[in-house]
Amino acid sequence: MTVKRSRPLIAAAMIAILFVLSQDYWTWADPVALSLFGLPRWVYLFAALQGGVSIVVLWYGYGNTTSKDGK
Amino acid sequence: MISFVIVGVYLLFMLGVGIVGYRKSQSTPDDFFLAGRAVGPVVLFFTLIATNFSAFFFLGFAGAGYRIGYSYYAFQSFATALVSVAIVFIGGRAWQLANERKYVTPSELIGDRFAHTPLKLVYAAVMVLFTIPYLAIQPIGAGYLLAELTNGAIPYFGGAVLLTFCMVFYVSLGGMRSVALTDVFQGAMMFVLMVLAVVFVASALGGFEVANTRVFGVRPELFSRSGGSDFFTPARWFSYTLLYVVSVPMFPQVFMRFFIPKTQRSLHHVALLYPLVTATLFLGPVMIGVLGHLTFPMLEGTQSDQILPMMLTAHAPEWLGALVMVGALAAFMSTMDSQLLALSSIVTRDIFVGRANRGMPLANQVRVGRIVIILLSLVGLAVAYRPPSTIFDIATEAFTGLAVLFPTTVAALFWRTANPTSCLVSILVGESLLVGFHYGWLPSFLTFGFLPLIPILVTSTAIIVIGSAVRPVNLRASEH
Numbered sequence: 001m002t003v004k005r006s007r008p009l010i011a012a013a014m015i016a017i018l019f020v021l022s023q024d025y026w027t028w029a030d031p032v033a034l035s036l037f038g039l040p041r042w043v044y045l046f047a048a049l050q051g052g053v054s055i056v057v058l059w060y061g062y063g064n065t066t067s068k069d070g071k
Numbered sequence: 072m073i074s075f076v077i078v079g080v081y082l083l084f085m086l087g088v089g090i091v092g093y094r095k096s097q098s099t100p101d102d103f104f105l106a107g108r109a110v111g112p113v114v115l116f117f118t119l120i121a122t123n124f125s126a127f128f129f130l131g132f133a134g135a136g137y138r139i140g141y142s143y144y145a146f147q148s149f150a151t152a153l154v155s156v157a158i159v160f161i162g163g164r165a166w167q168l169a170n171e172r173k174y175v176t177p178s179e180l181i182g183d184r185f186a187h188t189p190l191k192l193v194y195a196a197v198m199v200l201f202t203i204p205y206l207a208i209q210p211i212g213a214g215y216l217l218a219e220l221t222n223g224a225i226p227y228f229g230g231a232v233l234l235t236f237c238m239v240f241y242v243s244l245g246g247m248r249s250v251a252l253t254d255v256f257q258g259a260m261m262f263v264l265m266v267l268a269v270v271f272v273a274s275a276l277g278g279f280e281v282a283n284t285r286v287f288g289v290r291p292e293l294f295s296r297s298g299g300s301d302f303f304t305p306a307r308w309f310s311y312t313l314l315y316v317v318s319v320p321m322f323p324q325v326f327m328r329f330f331i332p333k334t335q336r337s338l339h340h341v342a343l344l345y346p347l348v349t350a351t352l353f354l355g356p357v358m359i360g361v362l363g364h365l366t367f368p369m370l371e372g373t374q375s376d377q378i379l380p381m382m383l384t385a386h387a388p389e390w391l392g393a394l395v396m397v398g399a400l401a402a403f404m405s406t407m408d409s410q411l412l413a414l415s416s417i418v419t420r421d422i423f424v425g426r427a428n429r430g431m432p433l434a435n436q437v438r439v440g441r442i443v444i445i446l447l448s449l450v451g452l453a454v455a456y457r458p459p460s461t462i463f464d465i466a467t468e469a470f471t472g473l474a475v476l477f478p479t480t481v482a483a484l485f486w487r488t489a490n491p492t493s494c495l496v497s498i499l500v501g502e503s504l505l506v507g508f509h510y511g512w513l514p515s516f517l518t519f520g521f522l523p524l525i526p527i528l529v530t531s532t533a534i535i536v537i538g539s540a541v542r543p544v545n546l547r548a549s550e551h
Binding site for chain 2: 037038039040042043046047049050051053054056057058060
């Protein structure tokens with residue numbers, strides 16, 4: 001799939017992630033149980049998701065640099 | 072005493088860096104407002120971070136952590152991390168166009184793409200009007216902080232005035248070169264000192280695990296996904312996340328940073344690191360806010376926005392408190408100086424030069440820009456004189472006003488046959504809806520439980536899509 005064609009897919013995936021996260025679907029992570037440093041488990045889930053965002057940027061961004069930038 | 076010495080040394084250092092920037096600068100709008108479009112990835116990283124992490128990052132996050140709990144970290148850090156996707160999509164395309172057509176301001180890009188002056192002016196006006204409240208947050212934060220850490224020796228408004236004047240000095244001297252140089256120093260300082268602050272506060276309260284467990288014993292709702300008072304309902308969580316994703320790239324001070332790198336790849340380097348920074352750094356102020364319940368359990372409203380300096384005063388040695396205070400001041404100043412410069416460029420280029428003084432020499436444009444910086448700083452101080460609401464509330468209104476520009480911006484960057492009149496109507500209708508919801512003229516059920524942003528954004532987007540489908544117009548600027 002070309003980078004250009006993947007744009008709608010990325011946008012749709014982002015909206016889907018936002019929507020899913022806005023629901024209570026991660027209650028598997030018991031909100032009462034505290035984890036490392038006394039933080040709730042779901043805090044680490046969100047920290048990990050941000051690593052996922054970096055991967056999206058890595059995949060999309062570096063494949064879409066124009067040749068006009070001198071690189 | 073030590074607080075005064077550290078703050079004094081810091082301010083003098085900032086002025087010195089500002090003068091270095093001035094010596095390297097030339098009297099052209101490109102150089103003054105965009106540092107000659109030659110910024111490398113390291114400086115770009117720090118200037119974007121320092122610009123975007125403001126007084127809101129230190130005081131607003133800690134205050135929200137106090138009121139809402141760790142749920143605020145989850146929302147805020149994830150929403151801000153998603154901004155990196157916007158940096159790649161919107162920033163990359165904006166960089167390409169600005170590099171070809173030599174745009175200085177976002178509204179120049181919009182006006183030229185659509186060949187539509189009314190749209191350009193409305194776009195510029197919205198950017199200015201809705202950035203001023205956010206600009207005023209910075210002196211408000213600075214005033215609180217200096218007053219707290221000097222035990223009132225420097226009163227709230229006196230501190231706000233002192234820092235604003237210092238900032239105006241170096242911004243008006245060296246423009247973006249001075250701002251970017253000071254941002255590198257300020258950004259690095261924010262990182263280091265926030266980490267030190269949270270480590271010291273948690274240690275003083277028995278360590279991270281013990282302190283959190285103690286708070287959990289008295290306020291368990293601060294550890295729930297929905298937060299204190301069930302603040303983050305699913306609809307609200309979704310709304311606030313989307314609010315950040317669509318509004319942050321519309322901040323004029325952020326948008327203009329898409330124009331300054333020497334290469335597009337620099338933007339991608341920054342976007343890659345951005346989510347990693349939010350995942351780690353944002354936990355600090357929120358945690359200090361949550362732990363604040365152990366020391367100051369009964370704060371209300373705007374009082375909770377002062378929880379960070381209060382905790383430092385209570386639990387950190389004086390030298391560290393003073394250093395962290397300087398880190399927080401760095402956050403205020405690095406945001407406000409960029410806002411002043413961005414708004415100055417818009418007022419100067421799009422309103423003053425664009426209409427009344429077409430053909431004004433470049434050096435004179437820079438002079439006008441400097442005067443506008445001074446005037447805008449006075450406006451910010453006037454708003455800060457009587458803070459109208461909590462920092463969180465001020466930011467939400469300002470962000471929504473700017474988010475209305477998002478559909479028009481996307482259309483300008485990616486849609487070759489977008490209709491400019493429909494873009495203009497979408498902005499006017501969007502802002503009217505915002506005013507209607509804010510003053511209660513529109514019934515709240517129309518938001519369907521979301522923030523007003525969602526129906527506003529849907530309406531604005533629909534207007535552009537329908538208008539452009541019915542009457543497509545070919546964009547004027549070069550196509551790629």
